[in-house]
Amino acid sequence: MAQIYERVALIGLGLIASSMAHGMRARGLAGEIVGTARSAETRDAAREIGFCDRVEDSAAEAVAGADLVVLCVPVGAMGAVAAEIAPHLKPGCVLSDVGSTKRAVMDAVAPHLPEGVHFIPAHPVAGTEQSGPHSGFAELFENRWLLMTPKGADPQALETYVEFWKGLGALVEQMEPDHHDLVLAVTSHAPHLIAYTMVGVADDLQRVTDSEVVTFSAAGFRDFTRIAASDPTMWRDVFLSNKEATLEILGRFTEELFALQRAIRQGDGDHLHAYFTRTRAIRRGIIEAGQDTDAPNFGRGR
Amino acid sequence: MAQIYERVALIGLGLIASSMAHGMRARGLAGEIVGTARSAETRDAAREIGFCDRVEDSAAEAVAGADLVVLCVPVGAMGAVAAEIAPHLKPGCVLSDVGSTKRAVMDAVAPHLPEGVHFIPAHPVAGTEQSGPHSGFAELFENRWLLMTPKGADPQALETYVEFWKGLGALVEQMEPDHHDLVLAVTSHAPHLIAYTMVGVADDLQRVTDSEVVTFSAAGFRDFTRIAASDPTMWRDVFLSNKEATLEILGRFTEELFALQRAIRQGDGDHLHAYFTRTRAIRRGIIEAGQDTDAPNFGRGR
Numbered sequence: 369m370a371q372i373y374e375r376v377a378l379i380g381l382g383l384i385a386s387s388m389a390h391g392m393r394a395r396g397l398a399g400e401i402v403g404t405a406r407s408a409e410t411r412d413a414a415r416e417i418g419f420c421d422r423v424e425d426s427a428a429e430a431v432a433g434a435d436l437v438v439l440c441v442p443v444g445a446m447g448a449v450a451a452e453i454a455p456h457l458k459p460g461c462v463l464s465d466v467g468s469t470k471r472a473v474m475d476a477v478a479p480h481l482p483e484g485v486h487f488i489p490a491h492p493v494a495g496t497e498q499s500g501p502h503s504g505f506a507e508l509f510e511n512r513w514l515l516m517t518p519k520g521a522d523p524q525a526l527e528t529y530v531e532f533w534k535g536l537g538a539l540v541e542q543m544e545p546d547h548h549d550l551v552l553a554v555t556s557h558a559p560h561l562i563a564y565t566m567v568g569v570a571d572d573l574q575r576v577t578d579s580e581v582v583t584f585s586a587a588g589f590r591d592f593t594r595i596a597a598s599d600p601t602m603w604r605d606v607f608l609s610n611k612e613a614t615l616e617i618l619g620r621f622t623e624e625l626f627a628l629q630r631a632i633r634q635g636d637g638d639h640l641h642a643y644f645t646r647t648r649a650i651r652r653g654i655i656e657a658g659q660d661t662d663a664p665n666f667g668r669g670r
Numbered sequence: 671m672a673q674i675y676e677r678v679a680l681i682g683l684g685l686i687a688s689s690m691a692h693g694m695r696a697r698g699l700a701g702e703i704v705g706t707a708r709s710a711e712t713r714d715a716a717r718e719i720g721f722c723d724r725v726e727d728s729a730a731e732a733v734a735g736a737d738l739v740v741l742c743v744p745v746g747a748m749g750a751v752a753a754e755i756a757p758h759l760k761p762g763c764v765l766s767d768v769g770s771t772k773r774a775v776m777d778a779v780a781p782h783l784p785e786g787v788h789f790i791p792a793h794p795v796a797g798t799e800q801s802g803p804h805s806g807f808a809e810l811f812e813n814r815w816l817l818m819t820p821k822g823a824d825p826q827a828l829e830t831y832v833e834f835w836k837g838l839g840a841l842v843e844q845m846e847p848d849h850h851d852l853v854l855a856v857t858s859h860a861p862h863l864i865a866y867t868m869v870g871v872a873d874d875l876q877r878v879t880d881s882e883v884v885t886f887s888a889a890g891f892r893d894f895t896r897i898a899a900s901d902p903t904m905w906r907d908v909f910l911s912n913k914e915a916t917l918e919i920l921g922r923f924t925e926e927l928f929a930l931q932r933a934i935r936q937g938d939g940d941h942l943h944a945y946f947t948r949t950r951a952i953r954r955g956i957i958e959a960g961q962d963t964d965a966p967n968f969g970r971g972r
Contacts, residue, residue, distance in 0.1 A: 444939075493888050497953075513886055541886075551882050554872050559890030561934075562864055565927045567949040569919065570856050572926075580853050582955040584815055584843075586795050588861030590962050591893045597953035600946035607934045607942060617871065618931055622924065624874075625867045629920055632863075632909045637746075640909060644902035647869040651799075651899035653884040660892050 372532045374399040377434035379427050379449055381405040381414045382599070383495060384466045385440035386504025389419035391536040394506040404430035405501075406441075413501045428456045436532070439465035439477075444605035447476030459484040462525050466492055468552060468602070470517045470545040472609030486525035491515045491548065492538060493556075499599040510537035517545040553613035557606055558621060561614065563595035564603070674834045676701040679736035681729050681751055683707040683716045684901070685797060686768045687742035688806025691721035693838040696808040706732035707803075708743075715803045730758045738834065741767035741779075746907035749778030761786040764827050768794055770854060770904070772819045772847040774911030788827035793817045793850065794840060795858075801901040812839035819847040855915035859908055860923060863916065865897035866905075 376398040378385040385403065392398045403420035404427050405411050415423045424430040431437045431453045439446055446465055457463065463485050467473040470489050481487050494512035496503065514533040518526050530540045543551075570581045570589065585593065607614055631639040654660050678700040680687040687705065694700045705722035706729050707713050717725045726732040733739045733755045741748055748767055759765065765787050769775040772791050783789050796814035798805065816835040820828050832842045845853075872883045872891065887895065909916055933941040956962050 493886055495888075515886065551886055552888065554875060555883055555886055555891040556888035557890075558871075559868055559888075559894050561930060562868060562927070563890065564946055564949050565930055566861055566864060566923060567952050568945055569860075569923050569926050571948060571952055572922070573856060573919075579955075579959075581857055582952065582959050584795055584817065584853055584857055585956050585959075585962075586797075586854065586858035586861075588859075588865060588897050589857040590956060591897060592861050593949070593953040593956055594962070595890050595893060596946070596949040598946075600943050600950070603946055604939050604942040608937055608939055611934055611937075615931060615934060617875075618927070620874070621868055621871050622927065624871050625864070625920070625924065628863060628867055629917060632913055632917060635910055635913075637906050637910055640906040641902050643870055644866055644898070644900075644905055646873060647866050647895070647898040648902070650869050650873055650884065651895040653881075654887050654892060654895055657881075657884050657887075660887075660896070 370396070371399055372397045372528060372535060373435040375434045375436075376401050377431045377437045378403045378420070378440055379405075379430060379437065379453065380440035380442075380445075381410050381420075381423075381501045382440060383499050383503040383508075384492060385438070386414070386417070386419055386501045387494075387506065387508035388438065388440070388504075388536065390504050390506035391509060393419065395535055397532060397535045398436075402430050402434060410501055417501060419501075419504065427453045431456050431458075433458055434461060436462045436464065436529070439463070439467070442602045442605040443467040443469055443473055443609045444601075446473045447480070450477040450480040454480040454482050457482055457485050460486075462486045462488055462529050464488050464490050464529065466490060467609075468556065468606045469610040470515075470543075470548045474517065474519075474545055486522050488521050488526060488529050489517045489545070490529075490533070491517075491552075492533075493552075494538075495598075497594050497597040499602070507537065509533070512538055514538035514540045515548055516540060516542050517548055518542055519545065549610050550613045553610055553617045557610055557614045558617040560595055560598065560603060561607060561618065562621070563592040566592050567596040672698070673701055674699045674830060674837060675737040677736045677738075678703050679733045679739045680705045680722070680742055681707075681732060681739065681755070682742035682747075683712050683722075683725075683803045684742060685801050685805045685810075686794060687740070688716070688719070688721055688803045689796075689808065689810035690740065690742070690806075690838065692806050692808035693811060695721065697837055699834060699837045700738075704732050704736060712803055719803060721803075721806065729755050733758050733760075735760055736763060738764045738766065738831070741765070741769070744904045744907040745769040745771055745775055745911045746903075748775050749782070752779040752782040756782040756784050759784055759787050762788075764788045764790055764831050766790045766792050766831065768792060769911075770858065770908045771912040772817075772845075772850045776819065776821075776847055788824050790823050790828060790831050791819045791847070792831075792835070793819075793854075794835075795854075796840075797900075799896050799899040801904070809839070811835070814840055816840035816842045817850055818842060818844050819850055820844055821847065851912050852915045855912055855919045859912055859916045860919040862897055862900065862905060863909060863920065864923070865894040868894050869898040
């Protein structure tokens with residue numbers, strides 16, 4: 369594949385950034401990959417793994433001369449990083465991010481945007497429960513969605529950036545930022561909070577000893593623990609920055625859960641059976657949409 | 671491996687029974703495998719697949735002369751099946767089941783037990799989201815827990831039955847039935863109800879079209895849909911037969927969820943971060959206990 373950007377700067381070097389770097393390398397999408405991270409430990413790890421051509425100690429140094437700058441930090445840190453790098457951005461460059469919420473990132477970054485810099489917010493709907501510079505791999509984005517909220521972006525800059533993500537294997541779709549945040553509240557943010565909650569409940573329960581919960585963890589709970597092992601800082605920021613949509617979905621969730629609890633209490637088997645039958649259809653849809661396989665899970669959570 | 675029972679009868683021929691049959695065949699644990707199921711369609715499918723030596727049309731015929739009879743029907747049907755087969759059980763045989771709740775099964779089956787039959791309730795903590803006679807495979811129980819609630823069983827009959835499940839690859843543990851039901855409420859029953867609920871909420875939400883929920887299903891939601899695709903009849907019966915423990919855990923869950931919702935509403939990032947950090951430890955415990963791997967999920971739900 370042909371080179372798309374001469375120099376790409378990645379700010380923050382966790383799972384997403386390291387996967388982007390590996391993917392760019394594998395496909396020759398960038399002439400030079402420059403990275404930086406706030407912690408010296410992360411920068412040293414990145415240097416040792418070697419997925420960047422250069423690792424700089426400051427974000428200002430990292431973005432100098434870059435044609436594409438991607439903010440790969442937790443959503444709550446985007447505004448501060450944007451303020452820090454703004455004076456050092458190359459005129460005409462593309463500034464993007466990989467945050468899981470889009471309205472909050474746009475509001476945080478926009479005030480710092482210099483004239484002539486193209487801001488194109490993006491969200492790769494891809495990840496694993498692992499984090500840090502060691503967790504990346506080149507195939508992370510293959511056949512996964514990359515949602516962009518490019519509102520008013522320069523068409524040429526946008527076209528090139530879409531091409532870049534397609535080069536990493538992603539399927540690219542454009543959306544309004546508020547709609548993005550609502551869709552993700554349903555499909556990702558609320559489920560994560562629920563999984564965190566259930567794992568916390570298990571941890572609290574004194575009569576069922578920790579070791580039993582762990583030892584006899586059945587398929588349902590094991591899947592929840594995987595979700596709940598995701599990066600705490602990233603997820604704290606997701607919930608705080610997508611507060612309204614997440615709380616709305618959780619409100620609906622609680623309402624439904626109460627109805628099912630009442631059905632259990634009253635022994636209303638028909639209600640339960642009808643509900644469980646309906647939820648099967650969504651699973652079929654996901655398999656047909658190619659976002660998962662119907663290979664059985666083998667009860668091992670993978 | 672040496673043969674353990676001369677004749678084994680399986681009542682109900684879904685995922686668990688067909689996996690037991692494949693496993694017994696692969697390891698030579700049974701001289702003859704006889705099966706039956708309520709629906710003619712399931713019996714015909716089992717005959718076609720051929721995992722039983724004989725498929726009988728009635729449970730009475732299937733259990734005749736069997737040394738081990740395993741009830742592999744939904745928990746709510748155990749009592750009726752026990753009543754039906756009781757007069758036809760061979761004196762001295764072992765009667766068992768594979769139900770996900772144990773107190774309710776023991777209460778339903780015990781009244782029908784003939785003199786001289788050894789009842790040893792059991793629960794293989796293994797499964798996939800698939801169901802029916804086509805979904806079984808010989809390795810399903812390998813390295814998975816088999817929980818027995820043998821309360822007062824004949825030691826010799828018990829020892830042989832433990833050996834049988836070890837032969838299928840399972841790790842066998844004994845428990846009090848009420849304790850079993852509480853542990854499973856935490857690790858399996860409550861998580862399943864929660865997953866069903868979340869998938870139902872997504873299905874209801876009109877502003878986020880079904881196709882978007884399906885298309886952009888992120889890791890969290892995708893895992894929930896897999897859990898929520900499990901057999902509706904089996905799960906209806908699980909909740910109705912483990913009502914108290916499930917409702918207790920769900921009550922605690924709702925309490926915790928409300929506390930986290932309030933933290934989001936109030937912007938209490940420290941509370942969220944501390945909670946999410948704590949839940950990571952449980953995940954580590956599960957990996958160390960060998961009940962899952964730490965291979966990344968690749969965001970594909972498998």
